[in-house]
Amino acid sequence: MTDRTKNILKNLLALFxxxxxxxxxxxxxxxxxxxxxxxxxxxxxxxxxxxxxxxFIADTILGGKCKEGFKxxxxxxxxDKEIFSTYYExxxxxxxxxxxxxxxxxxxxxxxxxCSFCFGFGVAQDETLPACLAKECDALLPVNFANPGxxxxxxxxxxxxxxxxxxxxxxxxxxxxxxxxxxxxxxxxDKDLVSTWGRRFPWLEITEEGVISRGFMEDREANNSxxxxxxxxxxxxxxxxxxxxxxxxxxxxEEEGYHTLARLFTDVRKRLKAQLPDYELIVFAFPGAxxxxxxxxxxxxxxxxxxxxxxxxxxxxxxxxxxFFADSLGTRWGHPKAALYVDVAKRLAEDxxxxxxxxxxxxxxxxxx
Numbered sequence: 001m002t003d004r005t006k007n008i009l010k011n012l013l014a015l016f017x018x019x020x021x022x023x024x025x026x027x028x029x030x031x032x033x034x035x036x037x038x039x040x041x042x043x044x045x046x047x048x049x050x051x052x053x054x055x056f057i058a059d060t061i062l063g064g065k066c067k068e069g070f071k072x073x074x075x076x077x078x079x080d081k082e083i084f085s086t087y088y089e090x091x092x093x094x095x096x097x098x099x100x101x102x103x104x105x106x107x108x109x110x111x112x113x114x115c116s117f118c119f120g121f122g123v124a125q126d127e128t129l130p131a132c133l134a135k136e137c138d139a140l141l142p143v144n145f146a147n148p149g150x151x152x153x154x155x156x157x158x159x160x161x162x163x164x165x166x167x168x169x170x171x172x173x174x175x176x177x178x179x180x181x182x183x184x185x186x187x188x189x190d191k192d193l194v195s196t197w198g199r200r201f202p203w204l205e206i207t208e209e210g211v212i213s214r215g216f217m218e219d220r221e222a223n224n225s226x227x228x229x230x231x232x233x234x235x236x237x238x239x240x241x242x243x244x245x246x247x248x249x250x251x252x253x254e255e256e257g258y259h260t261l262a263r264l265f266t267d268v269r270k271r272l273k274a275q276l277p278d279y280e281l282i283v284f285a286f287p288g289a290x291x292x293x294x295x296x297x298x299x300x301x302x303x304x305x306x307x308x309x310x311x312x313x314x315x316x317x318x319x320x321x322x323x324f325f326a327d328s329l330g331t332r333w334g335h336p337k338a339a340l341y342v343d344v345a346k347r348l349a350e351d352x353x354x355x356x357x358x359x360x361x362x363x364x365x366x367x368x369x
Contacts, residue, residue, distance in 0.1 A: 109173030118146030151186030
């Protein structure tokens with residue numbers, strides 16, 4: 001065997017050993033991250049006992065929605081501590097049923113859109129915000145289109161569904177969207193959100209010219225480079241992508257988020273005007289929405305009415321637990337309790353005086369000037 005052949009064999013052996021060591025290290029790292037992910041998932045599962053999957057189902061347009069005609073309980077326990085236990089009923093259009101007295105005497109509709117906050121996550125049928133507003137406003141007949149996990153884009157999609165007009169109870173009224181801070185990441189497709197539970201959020205392309213549906217956020221993510229897509233199949237790859245910030249977690253500014261949302265509301269208003277000319281679109285911010293004041297300033301530029309209740313409980317300390325469930329790990333502001341809905345309904349009633357109450361038949365009409 002010549003010296004040249006020996007050197008080649010030595011180099012090949014060194015290369016093989018190097019590749020074997022590198023491969024072993026990669027396999028070990030992948031295994032470690034896999035085990036860590038399993039432990040984290042197991043720990044999260046152990047902390048959380050939620051039967052939401054029994055009534056929330058996949059949908060080819062919305063990504064997810066409430067199960068049509070569902071009647072049953074919803075419970076949430078964290079660390080074996082019961083957070084709430086309640087009961088839901090949905091109609092044949094996935095809307096949560098709102099119990100209302102004197103239905104025939106109510107002259108205007110109140111169409112609620114939004115997420116779990118408007119839906120009434122964890123409270124009884126007669127404790128939701130639409131139900132509370134119905135108690136304050138004897139002229140309004142509410143319909144609750146809100147679903148857990150929905151964002152502003154769902155409103156845009158819902159008003160274009162073939163059966164939407166069939167669900168509108170009156171020819172005139174108000175369309176109310178309840179805003180929370182998390183709606184902007186849902187609309188914009190925040191990378192951290194999409195990589196966890198938001199892959200099936202509807203993806204809308206929103207410009208000054210209009211709005212176009214592009215499918216789901218996972219379709220947008222398909223535009224990532226092939227290398228990144230391969231990396232994201234593995235725990236180690238996702239770890240590197242996250243640590244090296246190869247995909248930015250946030251690719252928009254807050255100002256861009258506000259204006260994108262405002263453009264969406266502008267398009268919603270235009271579409272509502274074509275279908276329901278006597279309905280007024282009004283956006284309101286729930287207590288705890290830190291971005292409420294800034295969003296309100298932007299919506300004013302677009303002529304979108306905005307009611308800001310975001311600062312309602314900011315002065316509270318431990319008493320905040322009277323108004324929010326402790327169901328959001330790491331923060332004391334969870335989903336609203338019934339007491340919050342009562343307060344917000346009273347404020348909505350004050351701000352919606354024009355729509356809120358039936359005119360007394362005995363009251364003489366104003367003479368035309």
